[in-house]
Amino acid sequence: MKVYFDNAATTAIDEEVLAAMMPFLTEHFGNPSTQYSFGRDTRAAVEEARKTIAQLINASAGEIIFTSGATEANNMAIKGSVNYLGVERIITSPIEHHCVEYSVDFCRDNLHVETAIVKIDGNGNVDLEDLQNLLKASDKKTLVTLMHANNEIGTLLDIEKAGALCKQYHALFHSDTVQTFAHFPIDVQKMNVDFMSGAAHKFHGPKGIGFLYMRKQNKVQPFIHGGGQERGFRAGTENVYGIVGMAAAAKKAYANLENDRAYILDLKNYFITKLKENFPDIDFNGNIDKRSLFTVLNVSFPPNDKSALLLFMLDMDGICCSGGSACGSGASAGSHVINALHKDENRVSIRFSFSKHNTREEVDYVIEKLRKIFIG
Numbered sequence: 263m264k265v266y267f268d269n270a271a272t273t274a275i276d277e278e279v280l281a282a283m284m285p286f287l288t289e290h291f292g293n294p295s296t297q298y299s300f301g302r303d304t305r306a307a308v309e310e311a312r313k314t315i316a317q318l319i320n321a322s323a324g325e326i327i328f329t330s331g332a333t334e335a336n337n338m339a340i341k342g343s344v345n346y347l348g349v350e351r352i353i354t355s356p357i358e359h360h361c362v363e364y365s366v367d368f369c370r371d372n373l374h375v376e377t378a379i380v381k382i383d384g385n386g387n388v389d390l391e392d393l394q395n396l397l398k399a400s401d402k403k404t405l406v407t408l409m410h411a412n413n414e415i416g417t418l419l420d421i422e423k424a425g426a427l428c429k430q431y432h433a434l435f436h437s438d439t440v441q442t443f444a445h446f447p448i449d450v451q452k453m454n455v456d457f458m459s460g461a462a463h464k465f466h467g468p469k470g471i472g473f474l475y476m477r478k479q480n481k482v483q484p485f486i487h488g489g490g491q492e493r494g495f496r497a498g499t500e501n502v503y504g505i506v507g508m509a510a511a512a513k514k515a516y517a518n519l520e521n522d523r524a525y526i527l528d529l530k531n532y533f534i535t536k537l538k539e540n541f542p543d544i545d546f547n548g549n550i551d552k553r554s555l556f557t558v559l560n561v562s563f564p565p566n567d568k569s570a571l572l573l574f575m576l577d578m579d580g581i582c583c584s585g586g587s588a589c590g591s592g593a594s595a596g597s598h599v600i601n602a603l604h605k606d607e608n609r610v611s612i613r614f615s616f617s618k619h620n621t622r623e624e625v626d627y628v629i630e631k632l633r634k635i636f637i638g
Contacts (some may be wrong), residue, residue: 263580263583263624263625264299265580265581265620265628266271266579266581266582266617266619267582267583267614267615267616267624267628268583268613268614268615269557269581269583269586269615269616269617269620270413270414270441270464270555270557270558270603270613270615271473271584271615272463272464272466272469273432273463273465273466273500273617274466274617275463275466275467275468275507275511276466276467276510276511277363278510279397279467279468279511279514280507282506282507282510283503283504283506283507283510284503285470286304286307286474286502286503286506287503290303290304290307290502291304292304293499294308294499294500294502295489295491295499296300296305298502302498304346304502307505307506308328308500308502308505308506309323310325310509311328311505311508311509312328312505312545314337314363314509314512314513315460315473315508316383316511317510317581318444318448318471318516319372319443319448319450319458319515320448320449320450320451320474320477320578321450322478324493325365325475325476325477326473326474326493326499327437327473327474327475327476327480327492327493327496328471328472328473328496328505329471329472329473329490329496329500330470330471330472330501331463331469331470331471331472331473331514332359332438332459332461332472333338333361333472334472334474334485334486335459335472335473335474336359336361336362336365336407336438336458336459337361337365337421337473337485338360338406338482338483338485338597339436339457339459339474340362340365340366340405340407340436341365341368341369341373341485341619342432342482342483342485343384343405343436343457343480343482344369344373344375344405344548344565345373345482345483346481346482346483347403347434347480347482348377348403349403349404349405349434350375350376350402350403350404351375351376351378351400351402351404351405352369352370352375352376352377352378352391352404352405352406352407352409353377353378353379353380353382353396353397353404353405353406353407353433353475354377354378354380354406354408354483354506354601355364355379355382355388355409356379356382356453356598357382357386357409357412357414357415357437357439357598357602357603358407358408358409359409359413359440359516360598361465362407362409363598364439366407366609367436375522376402376568378396378399379558379631380392380408381392381394382599382602382603383549383611384500384603384604384605385415385417385547385549385604386412386415386417386547386549386599386603387417387549387553388408388420388424388451388635389424389532390420390424390427391632393406393424393427394427394431397427397428397430397431397433399432403433403434404431404433405433405434405435405436405438405551406424406427406428406433406434406435406437407435407437407438408421408424408436409437409438409440409441410437410438410439410441410442410446410448411439411441411442411454411558411597412438412548412555413441413558414446414547414548414551414558414597414599414613415554415558415560415599415600415603415613416441416548416549416550416554416555416557416558416559416560416562417548417553417554417555418442418549418554418555419437420552420579421455422438422452422454424437424452424551425452425453425454426454428454429454431590433457434456434457434480434566435455435459436454436455436456436457436458437455437458437459438458438459439459439460440459440460440461440464441464441555441557441558442555443458443460443463443464443512444460444464444466444511444512444515445464445515445519445523445555445556447519447556450475450477454519455475456476456477456479456480457474457475457476457480457488457544458471458474458475459472459474459475460472460475461471462504462507462508462512464488464510464516465511465512465513466511466515467507467508467511467615468503468504468507468508468511469508469509470501470504471501471504471508471598472508473503473508475528475536477494481495481539482495483495484496484497486498486590497499499620501538508633509569515554517619519622522618525618526556526557526616526617526620527556529599529616529620529621529622529625530556530559530616532622532625533559533614533625533628533629534546534550534559536625536626536629536630537632540629540632540637541563541564541632541636542635543564544561544562544563544564545561545562545609546559546560546561546562547560547562547603547605547611548603550562555618556614557615557616557617558612558613558614558616559613559614559616560600560611560612560613560615561611561612561613562605562606562609562610562611562637563609563611563612563636564609564611565596565608565609566636568635568636569610570607570610572608572612572635573585573611575631575635576612576628576631576632579631580627581631582626583612583613583614583615584612584613585597585612585613585617594624597611614628
């Protein structure tokens with residue numbers, strides 16, 4: 263049996279999404295920057311997709327910039343805020359995705375920006391009182407960059423409260439919403455975000471396409487220079503079939519949001535119950551209540567003589583899961599997120615992440631294989 267429990271890394275593309283993309287891989291192949299009919303057709307598709315994404319987050323179409331993915335979008339927002347919006351100080355957390363963490367480090371080391379790290383608790387929750395204190399501590403123009411939900415442990419930020427604090431202290435607010443866009447309702451006006459990012463492959467769309475929401479009052483200059491594509495904000499011929507696929511995936515996700523959420527949450531809770539029943543010393547990293555992604559469960563296993571090979575042994579049994587972020591899978595220092603929580607370093611942490619395609623039968627299979635490893 264093959265079980266794919268690594269949906270936080272990427273998801274399988276939906277057949278309906280692929281069907282929406284196919285015409286733009288075949289007959290509608292025109293460059294959207296050209297003026298004849300082949301280009302006008304693809305330009306119309308790009309703009310319709312832009313309008314779709316904008317409507318889903320209560321933004322205007324002109325505030326959506328298509329990118330190669332969330333990594334590019336996050337880099338554009340963070341570095342652009344420093345280079346073009348006068349940001350002299352960045353507040354972030356110790357458990358951000360590497361594309362945010364390293365962008366902030368770059369701004370500190372090369373652009374001479376002051377940085378501050380907000381406190382988190384043992385489950386990765388941002389200390390909003392500490393955030394307020396940090397915002398009050400300086401008159402320098404500040405960017406706050408905090409992810410809406412952590413990709414490794416699933417802990418959710420109270421994004422509306424964080425956004426309200428940023429607005430109160432006149433700070434710009436950027437949020438990586440890769441794990442929450444198309445999984446949770448998002449309203450950029452209520453959340454007071456100035457920048458947010460998304461990536462299609464996290465919600466059953468294609469890889470290699472994402473977007474940056476950039477509030478119209480806070481426009482940065484292009485991160486990639488060249489032609490005048492994306493209304494002058496992002497040079498390069500648009501990934502038309504990717505853009506169409508992302509919009510189709512987002513529309514489908516939001517149309518089925520509540521049903522999919524209920525199904526996946528039930529599956530996650532079933533897995534939690536089975537783990538507790540079978541492993542008395544089991545623990546979890548991050549929140550496992552409503553303050554958590556319903557798609558992510560980070561499990562902390564007790565040490566035994568097979569712990570070091572746990573991921574390998576699960577893989578041998580056809581089970582796909584992760585020791586952390588897929589982007590950091592080649593690293594040897596362990597997860598920076600788990601390290602920041604100050605957990606017992608002898609325990610082994612595995613991220614299981616779910617989609618609408620997973621089943622209870624798959625959960626039962628994983629439990630069976632885990633029992634074989636830990637109990638024999």
